Amino acid sequence: MKVGLVGNPNVGKSTIFNALTGMHQHTGNWPGKTVVKASGYKKYQGVTYLIEDLPGTYSLMAHSKEEEVTRDFIYSMDYDALIIVCDAVCLERNLNLVLQILEITNKVVICLNLVDEAKKKKIKIDINKLYNILKVPIVFTSARDGQGINQVMENLKEITNKKSSYLKLNYPQSLADEINHLSAFIENDINEDPVLLNLLGEKEITFKKYEKLYQNEKFLKQFKTSQNNLKKQGIKKDDIETLITETIVNRASTIASEVVTFTKKDYQKKDRLVDKIVTHKFFSIPIMLLLLLLIFWLTITGANYPSQILYDLFFSIEDSLANFLSFIHIPDSINNMLVYGVYRVLAWVISVMLPPMLIFFPLFTLLEDLGYLPRIAFCLDKTFKKCASCGKQALTMAMGFGCNAVGVTGCRIIDSPRERLMAILTNVFVPCNGRFPLLITMITLFLIADGNSLVKSFVLTLFILIGIAMTFIITKILSKTFLKGVPSSFTLELPSYRKPQIIKVIIRSILDRGIFVLKRAIVASIPAGVIIWLMANINIQNNSILQICTDALDPFASLIGMDGVILMAFILALPANEIVIPIIIMGYLSLGYLTDMNDLTALKDLFVQNGWTVLTAVCVMLFSLMHWPCLTTILTIKKETGSLKWTMLSVLIPTIVGFTLCFLVTLIYNLLF
């Protein structure tokens, strides 16, 4: 059985999806908002249901690429049932989509989600009355605690056997007359209203199914007559869509007034009070920065201890591992490669990268769950508008903090193709989870030595701000060069604040992120470990390939404050940013600088022995912040833009910016010191 899951944005659709499918999902190793069509399975009483999670939309008149996916799915009729998730707090607005879908099919179960929020706000919904009006099953759900999920499945089971039907809306007489004239050309078993009205309005929606109508001369003749009839009554093409929406919205309004009662008039008072503070003229930006600082501080402080424990654990068994391998007669050369190449990289990635990710990520997801992020978009819109973009870019940047590939996919929420491209091309200036640990390590080792994590967080925030400033600058430049244009129009919903599901977020983050990071670390670092070991151990005329390569890169790298090994590490870390530092370490170690790697401070000695200074650390941080995107992100950009040109530009822009900035910093540093 195939079931589509639809609903307005921000109604807890993802939570319902998770509650339904649990761990049986295909995509979705990324908690948070639905940005790609995900699907999962649910078994119920011996029947398997394939559940497709469709992008959130307010209406079936698509404005964005994401909404087109949903619209096409619903019009395709290629499913056994639909689940429509509605926000019980603002049912009236949600009914707009419900009515549009019911015009097409009645194989629908409606979830009135977030009932607990509605209860808190003293909003009452008469579910029986609503059922009598809509004639489809309606279930109260509170997906966060699994309430109502079984009832959804029970109803789903019943309606898949039901005969398909649809709801008729009362369109104004002038439109209804023309529908009557044309309805003979449409198949009997479907509702001709939405199809014909869209054709008459000549919206960009062309139904593939009805393309052949345009070859039918009888139809074309009647179609022209109908259009002329409407024109005579003063109804132009654009007016048709206004009339359609008015009909639907007014119907929704009537229904809502019959079934919803607000017993507390000022139920939004608390939200508005919080909004007044977080979007305050003077306090909004400081609040934003303080929250960022707080998250970094918690991450740095919290990650310190587990990192050290993991590090000690991994390196305490390193020698035993090597001994064991030689005990089972693994040749020394391979043994060395496995232990000092592959194992060390893995140990590094897991002990230094994993803890901060597992703290940062849930914290950020909590902020997202709380409903704060749209407020950031609201506050920053003016700045984005000055760069000929829109506030929604702030949301895609926020996603980029987790993973740039997710941020790039997330750009689909931006309706204007030009603004979407600008957001895609600049997303990499926000450091993803894979780059944070490098930044933190550099700050810890070279910038703030005394271990005050508040000062460290402050410096980290400063670097993030450099990246954000660069986003604005590059967006502005793009809007004046490759992507000329004026800011487009958009709407932004400010959802009501919700209590985040703290425990669930933490568990999901650890499961999803933990496994994701480990998998990625293994997949990316094993080949990197092998390559670097081979390069260090295959000699050409008494020089290892690694030596030859790094020597070749050295002169150029020194111009930007780094050395050949570092630049080489950035190049080899193309598959995953997480492995830059491990590759640097391996590079130095295999070039003969043997150091006892007992604890994290030994790392600084290794770097210093190789000529690192504060300048090196700053340049490595800047370059990490601004260089080519990782392979996953590049491939995602290719997929999203469908163009080689934009993909190339997305690689070139940050690379050129990074080189230039590091070059300037080095130049100034050398002049001063």
Next chain:
Amino acid sequence: MKSLNDLKIGEVGKVIKNEASDNIRRRLLDIGLVKNSLVTPVLISPGGDMVAYQIKGAIIAIRKEDTQNIIVEEA
């Protein structure tokens, strides 16, 4: 009769006509800015370029230039 932009925070307006430009009108209709529906501005962005309105129980922020041609009357 006045533009939606002329409503003060907290003032309730009733939509008379939605004459927003083509690229945004449909979306504004979808979120509920149709004839006779009630709308109240509740929040102005720090930059002053966007206003958040209470429409049909939801809070939706729209840029000022997009709401200029929505005609309302005091309700």
